[in-house]
Amino acid sequence: MENTKFKHLIKEHSIYFLLIVFIIIGMFTSEHFLTVNNFINLLQRSSVIGLISLGMTFVIIGGGIDLSVGSIVAFSGIVVATLMTNGMNLVVSLIFTIFLTLVLGLIVGIITVKFNLPSFIVSLAMMVSARGLALLISNGSPVFGLAGPFAFIGGGYIGKIPFSVILWFIMSIISAIALKYTAFGRKLYALGGNEEAAFYSGIKTSYYKAISFGISGLLSGIAGIVLASWLTVAQPSAGEGMELDAIASVVLGGTSLSGGSGTIGGTIIGVLILSIITNIFNLFGISSYYQYIFKGLIIAGALILNSMVVVREKQ
């Protein structure tokens, strides 16, 4: 028991160590890197993908994968923008939108468990349908005119801290507590680790698995609201490719793609590392084609590192 704990510590620390390496590299590459402003920029830009990655952590720990998150970001932005530009009250629009995205997530979860399908395929179906819904509602055009108090969610500041970062922080704490200190969290780990064993030990595996997709939908919905608010426009094409960034962040953060392990803290670091890579490249002025290649290499490198720790742990 002690031994696994110790190895867990190493595993967690390897990703923190990597973050520190990147911060040091950042310091040496640009005098602009280690400034308060740049740091705030980094957190701000991480908040949308950060929120999505929190939900993705639940799903992956439970042994699933959710490809629909990017489309749900678009769907959520379009729905909230359409409601508000048609005169609905801000709070009601927000609640209604988040509720809808929770339902979309639950639909993925319920179909997955009910028909015993791979979540990869079910969420792929939702990825396509939710994008279609966003295009249908918006008639293919961006919805703009989102100024006023709504713009505060993604673009406002409390003191020097962007509100979206505070929102991400609060959601992270709630998520961490839910995973670590509740029966729900423990059961999710158990089912991700070995679904059959969890089932026979009396856990309602399908119930918890479905819930994990609901959480992912809900957090992606919040992320979509933050994004639309920050940009002051909702686009039916928003969020494209975010599912891959979220999955990369979660796995970078030490969550095993086969389920059963992982932490919210790791995911947050994973998100930050991905943001920092682009930030350093931009500040240093590396041209875009190289950026893609190096970003890919760095993700691959970090994943190899991660998997080696996991393999050792299993031995």
Add this chain to the structure above:
Amino acid sequence: MLKKYSLILLVFLLILSFSSIVAVADSPFVGFSQVTIQSPFYVTLMESAERTAKEMGVKFVYLDAGNNIGKQNNDVIDLITRGLDVLLLNPVDPEGVAPAMKRAEDNNVPVVTVDRPVEGKYKEAVFVGRKNYEMGVEAGKKAVELLGGEGNASGKIIEIQGAAGGAVMRDRRDGFHSIVDKEEGIEIIQGPYCEYVRSQAISAFQDLIQTHPDVDMVYAHNDDMALGAVQVLEQHGKINDVYVIGIDGLMEAVKAINDGRMDATVLNDPAYLGQLAVEVALGVLEGEEYPEFVDAGTGLIIKDNAGEFYDPAKDFAEYIPED
């Protein structure tokens, strides 16, 4: 141990990547946030801007937003953090660049938008671009002429559309319709959105030609899609019965016009656009006055003049204004 090695490898890779960059001395710093560099039009535009900047001896950095408005805002904020003097911006979305525009304004960085304008109440310096509506009008006029002339034109046109919801698509569509819709004898079938991509246009047109074998003309919102239609028409042995009009002046389309496989395209030379954008950006820095919209101009390529425009070394037909 392995962990250590892979970390060393990572750091080594990074250092390797950074060492390949050469520092540029203190000169005006022009940054270009480009919507995407995964299409020949934008690659040519960007390369031309880079070449012009190098010729004028200024520091030039471009960043690719990858069609992602969030990334574009972040890229611009990073450029401003680095101490940018003037920003060239081709916005992914005219509204969605609000955070970037605000940051530029807060830091007194002038913005020159290229190819697409931004919307909003910013002190946007200048928009260097072309009137896509005008291009649609040019295509429409040629279409009417080919189908029998004003007042007498008749026929069935299939329109292959660009990206859903995009301003370029809207303008190229509306400009075309503003001319063609006046003709009572012309019927327009609006095809699906094909995202300016040839492969999508081919599969869409394969379906369309089944339901509309009596088509007389194809109007595509860009040449890549028009060439897709040409390909399908050739497979069906109908290339000589159906007119094809595109937009952009893609060299492949110029060649097709010269060979008699296509009928017209509307000039949209990205190289001249990129050059003009950098010239205007540096002019703005030096305090020169420009109108809000600097029109890079356009023209028509047809069988008669395709030979003059044909230059296999280029990706797009060259447009140089007359003055």
